[in-house]
Amino acid sequence: MDEMDPVEAARNAAVARRHVVESTGALSEDPFRAGSGAPGGGAYSPRLYFHLSGANLSLSQIGRNETTQVPSTVPLLGGVIDRLKAAVHELALNYVRRLAERQMSMNVSLVRVLNEVVAQTQHDHQGQIRALEARVQALEARVTELEATLARRS
Numbered sequence: 001m002d003e004m005d006p007v008e009a010a011r012n013a014a015v016a017r018r019h020v021v022e023s024t025g026a027l028s029e030d031p032f033r034a035g036s037g038a039p040g041g042g043a044y045s046p047r048l049y050f051h052l053s054g055a056n057l058s059l060s061q062i063g064r065n066e067t068t069q070v071p072s073t074v075p076l077l078g079g080v081i082d083r084l085k086a087a088v089h090e091l092a093l094n095y096v097r098r099l100a101e102r103q104m105s106m107n108v109s110l111v112r113v114l115n116e117v118v119a120q121t122q123h124d125h126q127g128q129i130r131a132l133e134a135r136v137q138a139l140e141a142r143v144t145e146l147e148a149t150l151a152r153r154s
Contacts, residue, residue, distance in 0.1 A: 044118065044122065048118070052115065055114065058107075059108060069086065
């Protein structure tokens with residue numbers, strides 16, 4: 001089987017991702033972007049919105065590796081030790097990245113689902129509240145009408 005050049009594979013993936021974004025109306029080509037962001041200011045507790053916005057913020061920081069290797073201080077062998085540490089580090093990262101990509105994909109999916117659930121149920125709650133307010137007003141009007149009728153009979 002012919003193995004594709006990694007650079008060519010990345011280019012093909014970018015083209016495919018752009019096609020998906022254009023054809024589905026997705027918000028971003030970034031596969032780890034949460035979407036429209038966390039809903040806020042609704043019927044739920046402020047703590048829920050705080051934690052949901054924190055989850056959305058965390059997604060924007062996925063994949064950042066700000067660690068730096070500390071250079072070896074051993075005379076003469078320091079360069080060899082540093083190269084060996086870098087090679088072992090890259091080997092470990094190779095295996096960790098595979099698992100991390102799966103976990104990132106799962107995290108993104110969960111945050112998107114949470115955003116949608118909160119946004120949808122928040123909207124549903126507001127509609128229910130408006131319907132109940134209208135019903136209370138109608139019942140208050142009916143009680144006022146019945147009181148007036150009762151007062152005329154007395």
